[in-house]
Amino acid sequence: MLRFKTINTLFAVLLVVLLVLHYFYVLPVGFVFVLVLGWLLITVMGSAFIRWNYHFNSLHHSKATEENHIAITFDDGPHPVYTPKVLRLLTEYNAKATFFCIGKNIEAYPVLFNQIINHGHTVGNHTYSHSNGFGFFSTKKVEEELRRTNAIAEKVSGKRLKMYRPAFGVTNPNIKKALQVLRLTPIGWSKRSFDTTQLSEKKLVARVTHNLKKGDIILLHDTSDKTIAVLERLLLFLKSKNMQAVTVNQLLSIQPYE
Ligand SMILES: [Zn+2]
The missing domain is CATH 1.10.287 (Helix Hairpins)
Structure with a gap:
């Protein structure tokens, strides 16, 4: 490797x-x-490419899952329009998920952040600013971003986040050092939908469901109507295959909070 x-x-x-x-x-x-x-x-x-594990290992799927379980993860929320729609769908299909939230969005929508947790889902750190330049930030600046998000999450919910989803899937030595200092576990994915691109809903569903197997981690974003439509079709697919969506920490048997 x-x-x-x-x-x-x-x-x-x-x-x-x-x-x-x-x-x-x-x-x-x-x-x-x-x-x-x-x-x-x-x-x-x-x-x-986070899946290369080039700078450090991230958890991309579970090999040990015996149950027919997969994990759906949502990045970039909480979003005032789309996160409530996602929560409704997950409740309707009795599915649990994990939300990797941006610090400034938690700050803007604290009630929504707590609603995610109260619905039985788990939350993780996805940087404070989600800046396009995040991959070029110094170790100090990366640390500041992650620490700030954890502080906001703790103030809002009382939870001390332990899971981190790299923004844009970018990894580098500075991010590695910051994760070590803050003792955050990097979580990757095995199924990337590309739901923030121009790909059609049909293609996105095909990408996510193709060869989907137990232990897989799916990456979606609770930031568009297209993802809501994809999610409903995904949940119907899971039901037809007798697969259960669980939180990523349950899938990986790790602790989401300190
Ligand atoms: Zn993101």
């Missing part, structure tokens, strides 16, 4: 070898540039 440290060591050794060859045997310097470009490409992809 590709790991940041292993790749760095490998590329550093190769770089020294190429530089020596360049010095003694007049190897074109272009080889060095190709090597550096290769390192950059692997590192950018490793940072963008």
Whole structure:
């Protein structure tokens, strides 16, 4: 498996070898540039694709699930329009889910945040600002974002969040350090719907239900009507397959709160 440290060591050794060859045997310097470009490409992809576990391990699914269980996760809420619709549907189909909330949204909609918990679902940290530049934040700034969100969540609900869902699925050494300091568990996914893109409802449902198996973790966003429609069709599908949606912490047998 590709790991940041292993790749760095490998590329550093190769770089020294190429530089020596360049010095003694007049190897074109272009080889060095190709090597550096290769390192950059692997590192950018490793940072963008959370499932590579390039910088640190995230929990993407449960291998140990014996029951016919899966977990549905919602990122980016709470949202005043869509989160209540999601809650209604989950109640109607007797399903439990996990909501990875943005700190500033918890601050804006504290009652909704507590409603999620009171409905028997669990909540996790999804940064304070969900800034597009989050992947370039310093360790200190990442720590501030995560600490601030946890403080707001605790003030609003009394819960000390232990689960973290990386914003945009981005990982890097700064986020790794911040998670270690705050003792947060990174939660990934095995089924990404891409429900925030232009993909049609039909395609989204197909993406999520294709080869869906027990132990899978589904990523959705409680931020659009399209997702609400996808969710209803997903819940009908689960019912037809006798599958039960549980919280991600139940699926993974971990503690959601301290
Ligand atoms: Zn997000």
